[in-house]
Amino acid sequence: MDGYVALLRGINVGGHKKVPMAELRDVFADVGYPGARTYIQSGNVVFDGVGDPASARDRIASGIADRFGFDVPVIIRSAAELDAVIAARPFPGRDLDPAKLTVTFLARPITDETRRAVAVPDGLPEEAVVTTTEVYIYYPDGQGKSTLDRSPFWKPLGKAVTTTRNWRTILKLRQMLGHDGLPRQRPARPTSPQASPRKPSVDSEGGEHSFGGHITRRRGCAHTGCCVRSTNRATERCFKNGFPGGRLPSANRRRSPGVARHRSLPSRRGGDGVEAALAGEERARGRAAVPAPVLRGATRHRNRSRNARLEQHARRSTAEPGPNPL
DSSP: OEEEEEEEOSOSBTTBSOOOHHHHHHHHHHTTOTTOEEETTTTEEEEEEOSOHHHHHHHHHHHHHHHHSSOOOEEEEEHHHHHHHHHTOSSTTOOOOTTTEEEEEESSOOOHHHHHHOOOOTTOOOEEEEOSSEEEEEOTTOGGGOOGGGTGGGGGGTTOOEEEEEHHHHHHHHHHHOTTSSOOOOOOOOSSOOOOOOOOOOOSSOEEEEETTEEEEETTOOOOSOBOBOSSGGGOOBOOTTOTTOOOOOTTOOOOTTOBOOSOOOOTTOHHHHHHHHHHHHHHTTOOOOOOOOOOSOOOHHHHHHHHHHHHHHHHHHSOOOOOOO
16 A cells, blocks of 8 residues: 545635544545544645545545535645655755745646746745646745735646645655655554553652552651551651651641541550550451551640540440340
8 A cells, every 4th residue: 555645725724615634534534545644724634545546536525525515626645756846845955944935736747838937026035946746935034925926926827726835744744654655653542541550659758658549668667557548649648656757747737538547646645545446447347457556746636535535435345345234
């Protein structure tokens, strides 16, 4: 299969002949060219196919007319022809702005007589080089300020079908074709991508932390099961008693909703009763018992009242059951 470029004339200009690129790609697929790729809104399509380019042009033009209800002239160039256009670039040795250098593609070759008749009128700053299939024009002041289109420059071409692209677009289309002349395919995206597990990260203070369902270890700490689970890495904190350098949250710090807190953040008065309560909760959940964390320097009223309730619960859970009055 060979690579081709389809250049559409006069679409998406001033609100006329609107052709969305997604629908244009669908048209190419409908006429037998799946996998077509478009570049910007001016109607540049890279595709691959087998057969006569003239036949491909007619099929594409017919498909566009059937889909959108208006006729659009289509000019086809193969990868080899586009390479020849780039190789024949005039004005050698001059570093020209690619946005000011344009190439006008002709749908059909012109005669040498017509080619010689196409010349820039005197007094205009533009420079032009005309071949039998392309017209190279350099606009030193930019195409927007040029008056060349209002001059008799194009008159010898008569009603020839043409379309113009700047040099930057031409180079981009050749790049899309690839080195072998075939359209480069975009890498396929997985239909059901699965999130890759987060790799353990290391913090400078030491310790092992749990966030987003994954565990990370901090340098200098061999403790496990001493942290909160969090979906926000900024909320990682270590509550291990005696952990050197552990950063503990203050009682009035607002917590992320994604944090699964410890059931208890006791003060120094928590004691063994609180540890027993926490161990009982962990055993009820089928987990290994975790030593109770101790909150340093952040005892507030809500912590004291909560610790009091936990101590009462611990006393009840550890007390020997009395005789049944019934």
